[in-house]
Amino acid sequence: AQSVSQHNHHVILSEAASLELGCNYSYGGTVNLFWYVQYPGQHLQLLLKYFSGDPLVKGIKGFEAEFIKSKFSFNLRKPSVQWSDTAEYFCAVNALGGGYQKVTFGTGTKLQVIP
Amino acid sequence: EAQVTQNPRYLITVTGKKLTVTCSQNMNHEYMSWYRQDPGLGLRQIYYSMNVEVTDKGDVPEGYKVSRKEKRNFPLILESPSPNQTSLYFCASRVWGGGTTDTQYFGPGTRLTVL
Numbered sequence: 001a002q003s004v005s006q007h008n009h010h011v012i013l014s015e016a017a018s019l020e021l022g023c024n025y026s027y028g029g030t031v032n033l034f035w036y037v038q039y040p041g042q043h044l045q046l047l048l049k050y051f052s053g054d055p056l057v058k059g060i061k062g063f064e065a066e067f068i069k070s071k072f073s074f075n076l077r078k079p080s081v082q083w084s085d086t087a088e089y090f091c092a093v094n095a096l097g098g099g100y101q102k103v104t105f106g107t108g109t110k111l112q113v114i115p
Numbered sequence: 116e117a118q119v120t121q122n123p124r125y126l127i128t129v130t131g132k133k134l135t136v137t138c139s140q141n142m143n144h145e146y147m148s149w150y151r152q153d154p155g156l157g158l159r160q161i162y163y164s165m166n167v168e169v170t171d172k173g174d175v176p177e178g179y180k181v182s183r184k185e186k187r188n189f190p191l192i193l194e195s196p197s198p199n200q201t202s203l204y205f206c207a208s209r210v211w212g213g214g215t216t217d218t219q220y221f222g223p224g225t226r227l228t229v230l
Contacts, residue, residue, distance in 0.1 A: 009155070032217055043205060043221040044158075051217070090157060094217065102173070103219060105150075107157035 002027040002095040006106035013081050014114050021076040021109050023065075023091030032094040033074040034103070035065055039087045047089075050074065061085070086113045117142045119222035121206050127228045128196055136191045136225050138206030144220075146209040147189040148173065149181065151202040152224075158205065164189055196229040203227075 005024045013019060025031060032051050036044040048059025055067040065076045074091060091106040119140045128134055140147065148163035150173075160173030164183040178200055180192040189208075193200060206222040 006157075034219075043223045044219075045221075046218055049218065102160065102163070104160075105158040107155060 002031070002093050002102075002104050004091055004093050004104050004106040006089075006091055006109050008109045009107070010110045010112070012112045012114065015083055016080050019076070019078040019081045019085070019111070021089055021091075021111070023074045023076065023106060025072050025074070025091075025093040025104075027072075027093065027095045030096040032096065033065075033067060034092040034094070035059065035063070035074070035076050036090045036092060036105075037087045038090065038108075044090065047076070081111070081113050083113045083115045085111060087111060117220065119206055119208050119220050121204075121222040121225050123225060124223060125226050127230065129230050130197055131195050134193050134196060134227075136193075136204060136206075136227070138189045138191065138222060139187050140189075140206075140208040140220070141187065142208060142220065143186065144208035144210055145186070147183070148207050148209070148219075149179070149189070149191045150205045150207065151175065151200075152205060153202050161191070161204075196227075198229045201227060201229050 003026045007022050034049045035047040037047050038044045047063050048057050050057045050067045058064045063078050067074050088108045088110045090108045092103050094103045122137045145166045149161040150158040152158050159175045161179050162181040164170040204225045207219045209219045
């Protein structure tokens with residue numbers, strides 16, 4: 001069964017600092033990978049997704065993520081964070097081959113950006 | 116506007132009193148699912164449905180029921196709620212079959228408190 005690990009539970013950064021949030025998954029086959037963001041009091045929104053091709057994926061709001069297959073990782077990055085990026089970020093994996101039924105989420109990383 | 120709606124948004128109830136949380140989507144998606152979100156545990160899938168009259172258990176189905184009589188609706192039923200079902204619940208819909216269009220759309224959430 002697939003699983004997802006987000007090792008950073010709570011990250012505090014100052015505005016303009018660079019961000020990298022870790023995401024590792026366990027599944028030996030082909031995967032689709034996602035990052036979602038949840039702003040306070042809101043539902044989840046898709047930031048970016050990887051299916052195939054270029055392992056460096058660009059999403060909305062200046063976020064990007066890099067899929068490194070050998071490391072089973074899909075880390076999220078942003079060169080310069082803003083106060084409005086304060087939110088909770090979830091990595092998710094859809095393991096292919098077993099059908100498209102299930103998307104497994106990580107436990108989330110809370111990002112707090114200090115002005 | 117493409118959206119997933121849930122009702123009610125907030126609900127406080129007592130142990131054992133049956134309740135239903137409704138979910139509806141207007142995107143003609145085949146796949147719908149229910150998640151619960153708890154602090155430190157991320158999102159965990161309760162049930163999913165791949166089409167009308169086709170449902171299956173997710174990771175944490177105990178204490179919940181679902182039905183899918185129409186494509187657009189996927190209600191979550193708690194026959195006898197207990198305090199450990201106090202949580203934030205999200206409904207989501209998704210295009211079945213994966214591929215590059217694979218994206219889940221989340222509803223606004225239902226915050227349930229069981230006393």
